[in-house]
Amino acid sequence: MPDTAPETDTQEDTGPLTDGFHLVIDALKLNDINTIYNVPGIPITDLGRFMQAEGMRVLSFRHEQHAGYAAAIAGYLTKKPGVCMTVSAPGFLNGLTALAHATTNCYPMILISGSSEREIIDLMQGDYEEMDQLAIAKPLCKAAYRILHAEDIGIGVARAVRAAVSGRPGGVYLDLPGALLGQVMDAAAGEKSLVKVIDPAPAQLPAPDSVARALDVLKGAERPLIILGKGAAYAQADDAIKALVEKSGFPYLPMSMAKGLLPDDHPQSAGPARSLVLKEADVVLMIGARLNWLLSHGKGKQWGTAPKKFVHIDIEPKEMDSNVEIAAPLVGDIGSCVAALLDGMGDDWSHPAASWVDAVKTKRDTNIERMAPKLQNNNVPMDYHGALGVLKGIIADRPDAILVNEGANTLDFTRSIIDMHKPRKRLDVGTWGVMGIGMGQAIAAAVETDHPVLCIEGDSAFGFSGMEVETICRYNLPICIVVFNNGGIYRGTDVNPTGGDDVAPTVFVKDARYDKMMEAFGGVGYNVTSPDELKRAVIEAMDSGKPALVNAVIDETAGTESGRIGNLNPQSVVAKK
Ligand SMILES: Cc1ncc(C[n+]2csc(CCOP(=O)(O)OP(=O)(O)O)c2C)c(N)n1
Numbered sequence: 001m002p003d004t005a006p007e008t009d010t011q012e013d014t015g016p017l018t019d020g021f022h023l024v025i026d027a028l029k030l031n032d033i034n035t036i037y038n039v040p041g042i043p044i045t046d047l048g049r050f051m052q053a054e055g056m057r058v059l060s061f062r063h064e065q066h067a068g069y070a071a072a073i074a075g076y077l078t079k080k081p082g083v084c085m086t087v088s089a090p091g092f093l094n095g096l097t098a099l100a101h102a103t104t105n106c107y108p109m110i111l112i113s114g115s116s117e118r119e120i121i122d123l124m125q126g127d128y129e130e131m132d133q134l135a136i137a138k139p140l141c142k143a144a145y146r147i148l149h150a151e152d153i154g155i156g157v158a159r160a161v162r163a164a165v166s167g168r169p170g171g172v173y174l175d176l177p178g179a180l181l182g183q184v185m186d187a188a189a190g191e192k193s194l195v196k197v198i199d200p201a202p203a204q205l206p207a208p209d210s211v212a213r214a215l216d217v218l219k220g221a222e223r224p225l226i227i228l229g230k231g232a233a234y235a236q237a238d239d240a241i242k243a244l245v246e247k248s249g250f251p252y253l254p255m256s257m258a259k260g261l262l263p264d265d266h267p268q269s270a271g272p273a274r275s276l277v278l279k280e281a282d283v284v285l286m287i288g289a290r291l292n293w294l295l296s297h298g299k300g301k302q303w304g305t306a307p308k309k310f311v312h313i314d315i316e317p318k319e320m321d322s323n324v325e326i327a328a329p330l331v332g333d334i335g336s337c338v339a340a341l342l343d344g345m346g347d348d349w350s351h352p353a354a355s356w357v358d359a360v361k362t363k364r365d366t367n368i369e370r371m372a373p374k375l376q377n378n379n380v381p382m383d384y385h386g387a388l389g390v391l392k393g394i395i396a397d398r399p400d401a402i403l404v405n406e407g408a409n410t411l412d413f414t415r416s417i418i419d420m421h422k423p424r425k426r427l428d429v430g431t432w433g434v435m436g437i438g439m440g441q442a443i444a445a446a447v448e449t450d451h452p453v454l455c456i457e458g459d460s461a462f463g464f465s466g467m468e469v470e471t472i473c474r475y476n477l478p479i480c481i482v483v484f485n486n487g488g489i490y491r492g493t494d495v496n497p498t499g500g501d502d503v504a505p506t507v508f509v510k511d512a513r514y515d516k517m518m519e520a521f522g523g524v525g526y527n528v529t530s531p532d533e534l535k536r537a538v539i540e541a542m543d544s545g546k547p548a549l550v551n552a553v554i555d556e557t558a559g560t561e562s563g564r565i566g567n568l569n570p571q572s573v574v575a576k577k
């Protein structure tokens, strides 16, 4: 062959072409990823446009952090990686908080960020939005990849998908230099280079020995307890988990986002008897929950003095013995581990002694009874109980609605007062107790499930993502936001001790009207001051299926410092409160 072929031959040899943009789109679609949460800009603006043109749903946010929180919770709800797409450096950093949050919470998510010219970045010559994004993302996620050649897009996307969902799910960073998107290759070769991930999250069966050990420990229990974490909710092994709880006869405690995995009014629910069961239990079966700060690391006052044995189901071996000794580690995916336990329990499993079950039930019923009258109050200004009493009823009538919840008092009271009736309907601040997840999670919940969404937001919490009400109106999503407006963080009553002009650091503008923010973008706003008004407004809003925001005026003295976790605040010896 002569090395200079006639021009006509070359043109005949060159079939249709594709490029980096379209290979990214094809690779995502091939792996069932059809929704993108993004903020446009150089170098990904056209990528978003082409995605939409190719039939993907591209939802643009006002800030990457909220696009990221949306992607993260989309991953939790669907068991597929939620994808957030950002521009380079600042956009990337805005999305990074959500990526780290996804990793901490074990939500499968992929953060795709455009990046600038590698040659210039690596010589630190000051490129447009120059930043070594891959290096910065690495410690904050499960895996971080950069694709430099168009022919590697297929394998790069496949790696990202598998890393996000397999084993313990988490965040993955995928770096796409702008130049990659414009790279050209033969379309047929491009198509061949794509990779469909087969069995992205393979079952991981527990070893038979560990199942037998776990059953031995459970059998020996006198005062057993099951703790369900959001990992159990994520697993979507709802029927098997319910069967295990019911067959065991053990009381169970749902962690915040596991509420509803079994309905909160289930006879075995120990939610309202939490302090009793943690103190008194002798054997604790942990399913997809971690012994982190949310469970006082499995030791100390909250756990009482009676010795405990833990049986721990988790897909991550390193979770075992992370805080206390685990008597029976059960490493595997939750569905397989629960199925193995159910199988091993056989048909003649005896329930725990009535003395234990009754003690838990009595404590629970007493606490529920004590709470009931508080929830009926029609005080003006409203307190948390009066307001949540009516919202509890609204959720009971709409068990498929998704509840998004953040704040301090607003979070803690809502968690304990509002019963959840179905799995994965409660989405909140997760492991970090992070403020700012509200609107992103609400948007993804509406988009991914088509169910109505009720957000119960502290006024501070809402402020972190409030601008996304425009996004909610733009996509006309069935989201009703209730802002518990107590004029501040925890309370609206702090004063500046110096008598100076600045208000105290925890205090906001008095009589703020968050409902006007919703009206500004065409949604419906309500301003309510009593539980009756609140009820009418929320029912009307939820029945309409249209964006709405209810400014619910709450007594500014009603809250407590940091809600229920005030004990975590360091104390000063100089200035005692
Ligand atoms: C990202 C982030 N920043 C700051 C905090 C600290 N923080 C915890 S709760 C909270 C707000 C509480 O006020 P609000 O949402 O109004 O609830 P309230 O107690 O008043 O009902 C803040 C700022 C946090 N958890 N996360």
Ligand SMILES: [Mg+2]
Pocket: 458, 459, 460, 484, 485, 486, 487, 488, 489, 490, 491
């Ligand atoms: Mg507040």
